[in-house]
Amino acid sequence: MEKHLLFDMFKGKRLHLGVCGSVAAFRVAELVHRWQDVGVSVSATLTAAARQFIGPLTFEALGASPVYGDMFSGEAPFEHLEPGQSAHAMIIAPATADIIARMAQGRADDMLAAQALGFDGPIVVAPAMNPRMWQNPATQANVELLKERGFIFVGPDSGVVACHDEGRGRLADLRMIFLAALKALTPQDMEGQTVMLTLGPTRETWDDVRFWTNASTGAMGASIAIAAWLRGAEVHAVCGPVDIWMPDDPLFHRHNVVSAKQMLDTARRWWPESSVGVFTAAVADFSPEPHGPGKFKKDKAEDGFSLNFLPNADILRTLAEERSEGQVVVGFAAESAPDMDALGAAVRHKLSYKGADMIVGNRIADGFVRASNRVYVADVQGREELWPEMPKTQVAWKIVDWFRTLPQ
DSSP, X not given: OOGGGOOOOOTTOEEEEEXXXXXXXXGGHHHHHHHHHTTOEXXXXXXXXXXXXXXXXXXXXXXXXXXXXXXXXXXXXXXXXXXHHHOSEEEEEEEOHHHHHHHXXXXXXXXXXXXHHTOOSOEEEEEOOOHHHHHSHHHHHHHHHHHHTTOEEOOOEEEEOTXXXXXXXXXXXXXXXXHHHHHHHSOOTTTTOEEEEXXXXXXXXXXXXXXXXXXOOSHHHHHHHHHHHHTTOEEEEEEOSOOOOOOOBTTEEEEEOOSHHHHHHHHHHHGGGOSEEEEOOBOOSEEEOOOOSSOOOGGGOTTOOOOOEEEOOOHHHHHHXXXXXXOEEEEEEEEOOSSHHHHHHHHHHHHHHHTOSEEEEEEHHHHTTOSEEOEEXXXXXXXXXXOOOEEHHHHHHHXXXXXXXXXX
């Protein structure tokens, strides 16, 4: 699991995982371990059909406790009610057409169906089945009924399934199921807000094969985007050329760009409808004056050559000037500061110069190409803090906490 997905803010939370009879059952065992990595404890129920594909011992060995079996097979008389009393969310993955029908009908004739019926928290359903079974009108009617009741569906995805049929029916990406569970555990304190965010480097073309860029991975920006989405915001992530996974969700929109001009144009398209703009991208301040069509040949400059660079627009400052009343602007500053005092001075200068409400600064040595960051934060209300080095996901969560307190 990529580090920009591991939000360690869930200690004391508990999930109950229901596993049904699908060949995809073995895949979800990994999720037990990943949820525990971020502090979530997990219990599980394997249906009789699921136990034909994977045994309870696998889940027990990975730390799930307890692992339930059939009704009346355990020592406690109320095992069908225990998840509703102890878990904060229920995840059913893979969910078969059968369990979807049972839940839609309110049946309680096996352990998992009874546990779902007795659960009044959020229930996330990740279907996996043959595409024809998924498309059957009975299944679709059951799904729509459960959605109306507040059930959260993740997937299914399209592709070739185990029986070699092709279509929609594959279990969703495990990363989406992992995050959907975390979202179900997260207070939706940004619901109704829209966050527009830039991230990654820009790439400024010189000839047909060469370009000017930097080493930004986009991990800090992606962490903030996912943190805002987990907390209920709609997100528009304007991404420079980075290879980084992000959620596939109706409230999460990824817009891929290459150059600084493309980033400005795309960010400007979504900025007017956003309540918060977070500008984390390491935008190239200059672009090489284009060589022209084709590839520049070495034999044309055997003694070397010079490039002329032209300035790019300052995206943060430009959109800060174009904002409407109530929009919050959060900027980032990567500095070659010798120490944190110098970094703080640079952050305060940029806070004023850029017209932002909040600036998050880091020394280049502390943030680029690393999974952690150490930052200096300042805002227009006069607050300043130096945060110790921590994973970028933790930095992201604290940044969202901070900008939520700024006046809108």
